[in-house]
Amino acid sequence: xxxxxxxxxxxxxxxxxxxxxxxxxxxxxxxxxxxxxxxxxxxxxxxxxxxxxxxxxxxxxxxxxxxxxxxxxxxxxxxxxxxxxxxxxxxxxxxxxxxxxxxxxxxxxxxxxxxxxxxxxxxxx
Amino acid sequence: xxxxxxxxxxxxxxxxxxxxxxxxxxxxxxxxxxxxxxxxxxxxxxxxxxxxxxxxxxxxxxxxxxxxxxxxxxxxxxxxxxxxxxxxxxxxxxxxxxxxxxxxxxxxxxxxxxxxxxxxxxxxxxxxxxxxxxxxxxxxxxxxxxxxxxxxxxxxxxxxxxxxxxxxxxxxxxxxxxxxxxxxxxxxxxxxxxxxxxxxxxxxxxxxxxxxxxxxxxxxxxxxxxxxxxxxxxxxxxxxxxxxxxxxxxxxxxxxxxxxxxxxxxxxxxxxxxxxxxxxxxxxxxxxxxxxxxxxxxxxxxxxxxxxxxxxxxxxxxxxxxxxxxxxxxxxxxxxxxxxxxxxxxxxxxxxxxxxxxxxxxxxxxxxxxxxx
Numbered sequence: 426x427x428x429x430x431x432x433x434x435x436x437x438x439x440x441x442x443x444x445x446x447x448x449x450x451x452x453x454x455x456x457x458x459x460x461x462x463x464x465x466x467x468x469x470x471x472x473x474x475x476x477x478x479x480x481x482x483x484x485x486x487x488x489x490x491x492x493x494x495x496x497x498x499x500x501x502x503x504x505x506x507x508x509x510x511x512x513x514x515x516x517x518x519x520x521x522x523x524x525x526x527x528x529x530x531x532x533x534x535x536x537x538x539x540x541x542x543x544x545x546x547x548x549x550x
Numbered sequence: 551x552x553x554x555x556x557x558x559x560x561x562x563x564x565x566x567x568x569x570x571x572x573x574x575x576x577x578x579x580x581x582x583x584x585x586x587x588x589x590x591x592x593x594x595x596x597x598x599x600x601x602x603x604x605x606x607x608x609x610x611x612x613x614x615x616x617x618x619x620x621x622x623x624x625x626x627x628x629x630x631x632x633x634x635x636x637x638x639x640x641x642x643x644x645x646x647x648x649x650x651x652x653x654x655x656x657x658x659x660x661x662x663x664x665x666x667x668x669x670x671x672x673x674x675x676x677x678x679x680x681x682x683x684x685x686x687x688x689x690x691x692x693x694x695x696x697x698x699x700x701x702x703x704x705x706x707x708x709x710x711x712x713x714x715x716x717x718x719x720x721x722x723x724x725x726x727x728x729x730x731x732x733x734x735x736x737x738x739x740x741x742x743x744x745x746x747x748x749x750x751x752x753x754x755x756x757x758x759x760x761x762x763x764x765x766x767x768x769x770x771x772x773x774x775x776x777x778x779x780x781x782x783x784x785x786x787x788x789x790x791x792x793x794x795x796x797x798x799x800x801x802x803x804x805x806x807x808x809x810x811x812x813x814x815x816x817x818x819x820x821x822x823x824x825x826x827x828x829x830x831x832x833x834x835x836x837x838x839x840x841x842x843x844x845x846x847x848x849x850x851x852x853x854x855x856x857x858x859x860x861x862x863x864x865x866x867x868x869x870x871x872x873x874x875x876x877x878x879x880x881x882x883x884x885x886x887x888x889x890x891x892x893x894x895x896x897x898x899x900x901x902x903x904x905x906x907x908x909x910x911x912x913x914x915x916x917x918x919x920x921x922x923x
Contacts, residue, residue: 461574461785462591464875465853467904483904485853487590487874488785509851 426546428453429520433536434545435478437494440520441528443536448497451524452484452515455549460486463515468504469526475499477535482525484515493525497535503527562607563702563763571781579671581608583784590785594877597749597790598920600778601708603770604787606755607763610674611701612681615664616692623665626684627657628809628831630822634659639729639746642817643809644669644680645827649834650805653677654797654814656746658731666697666742666757670799674698684826702763706770707753707790709920710777715754717773719743723754737769748787750794751920792872793879795845795916801856801872802843802885810839811887813915842893843871845915846884846901850908854884854901861900861907862892870901876917883917884910 432440438456442449457463465485475481475495482493504526508514514523540548559582568575573584584605586593596602614623623631629642636659644652653673658666669677674696681694706714712723721734721743731744739762747753758766771779788798797803802812808831809818820832848854854873859866873884884901892899895914900907 461586462589464591465851487789487877488585490853490855 426455426549428542428545430542432520433496433539433541434548435494435496435539436548437478437496438549439494439496441496441536441539443530443533446530446533447502448499448528448530449524450496450526450528452493452519453545454519457516457519457523460484460489460491462487463512466508466512466515466525468508469501471501471504473501475501475528477538484512495528496539497528498531499528500531501526502529560608562605563760564605564607564704564767567764567767568605568781573781573783576784578784579608581671583608584781585785586783587781590783590789591877593780593782593786594789596778596780597708597751597782597786598878599709600780601706601710601714601753601774602749602780602782602786603767603774604705604707604782605767606703606705607701607760608671609703610667610669610671610677610696610698611703611757612667612669612674612678613660613664613695613697614667614681614692615661615695616690617663618691619663619665622685622688622690622692623657623667624822625688625690625825626681627655628818628825628827629657630819631657631659631665632822633819636661637731639731639744641729643803643814644677645809645831646805647827647830649808649827649830651799651803651807651809652680652805654799654803658742658744660742668703673799700760702758702760702766703755704758704763704767704770705747705753705755706774706779707747707749707782708751710779711751711753714770714774714777714779715743717776718769737766737773739766739769741766748796749790750796750916750918751790788872789874789877792874792883792885793876793916793918795885795918797843797885798872802887807841807887808834808839810834811841812843839890841868841887842890843885843887844893845913845917846870846886846899846910847913847917848882848884848901848908848910850910851882852901852903852906852908853882854886854903854910858884859902860886860888860910861902862888862898866902867892867899873901878918881917883913885915
């Protein structure tokens with residue numbers, strides 16, 4: 426299994442794509458597969474603060490409710506409204522159309538605490 | 551069942567089959583059971599539109615026989631098994647003295663004085679213990695035999711189930727009506743073929759010897775490929791029964807609920823004579839139950855789940871017993887226990903999800919009824 430190599434990954438199976446001081450976050454295909462059919466996403470508030478490894482929302486599968494843990498600290502600038510009506514995007518395209526939120530990073534050195542694609546692949550093997 | 555280390559989970563005879571099919575296995579009632587093979591929603595839809603195949607071999611099967619089998623079961627269950635003709639089955643419950651439900655189950659009449667009680671895997675020991683105690687106490691001329699370890703149960707469920715089985719058996723399936731059964735062979739395997747199920751669709755439950763389980767499953771699975779069959783796990787079993795408004799022990803039913811509270815008063819035959827729990831149940835029937843099981847449909851966007859508080863006028867009045875996103879209807883639905891005086895179709899409630907209230911409205915049960923031709 427290989428994962429997109431332009432992303433960084435957390436142990437809680439979240440990813441972050443960094444573009445300058447802005448970042449996009451989501452859950453990995455590994456997490457989505459583990460959850461099964463995702464039927465509901467509780468998105469964070471725009472303007473809200475995130476703490477690295479703190480909870481920032483909820484994702485629900487048919488059978489279970491799971492917390493979302495942010496891979497970075499910062500402020501939410503945008504959320505993926507498409508997930509409200511189509512939560513299944515997290516299953517079908519977790520790294521692309523299934524992105525969860527855009528974040529203004531508080532501290533880009535936090536990225537050093539995250540895994541690269543190879544390390545994440547080894548972690549989930 | 552298959553050998554396993556003493557402290558490990560039990561396995562059905564189809565364990566290897568499930569693994570080969572890529573099932574996600576989870577612990578359930580002491581067994582390792584498939585919760586899904588592909589996707590719960592896909593499996594659910596397949597049962598509604600085509601045919602799904604379930605391994606239910608973990609369930610309990612207790613045979614009751616003897617001159618006083620009828621008298622004994624009349625006393626031990628709330629229904630009247632004496633009213634069954636041979637081959638006929640009835641949904642029933644075993645209750646405590648105070649009317650609390652020990653288990654819900656199906657009672658099949660095999661012969662004049664031989665019955666099969668099929669109960670939940672999680673309550674098999676409790677039901678057996680309860681029956682043994684009543685048998686001894688009442689000194690009935692009947693014997694019990696726990697046949698669970700030797701009985702496998704495979705259930706093809708869905709509109710294509712009959713057409714599929716017709717390819718594998720000489721039994722006249724059209725002659726086996728709802729809640730009826732017949733003995734025969736399916737794909738050369740001796741079975742009791744029952745037209746019962748827990749999905750709200752047409753379907754069958756096939757009881758056979760555990761040593762023939764794999765042969766039966768393989769034959770039904772292979773023939774099923776011509777009928778859109780998918781293997782289905784406990785995940786879809788739960789969403790299917792919930793849509794069909796069917797109760798689940800541990801959620802809607804427990805020793806703290808009586809049949810009248812959960813829309814099962816029709817199963818209790820108070821006039822048949824003395825039975826365990828009769829006095830308590832008669833009292834409930836006369837005064838009316840204090841609580842009622844209702845159907846809720848969410849009006850705000852949140853998924854109700856078992857245990858979530860239910861509010862009315864800002865106060866907690868009850869709780870959700872089961873809830874989900876309905877794959878067939880696309881709505882967020884739940885069953886809940888609330889005070890009887892607050893129940894009414896169209897009444898407004900709130901379900902508290904993660905400490906916030908979300909609006910819900912009482913709707914008629916069941917949420918889904920299969921189209922009849």
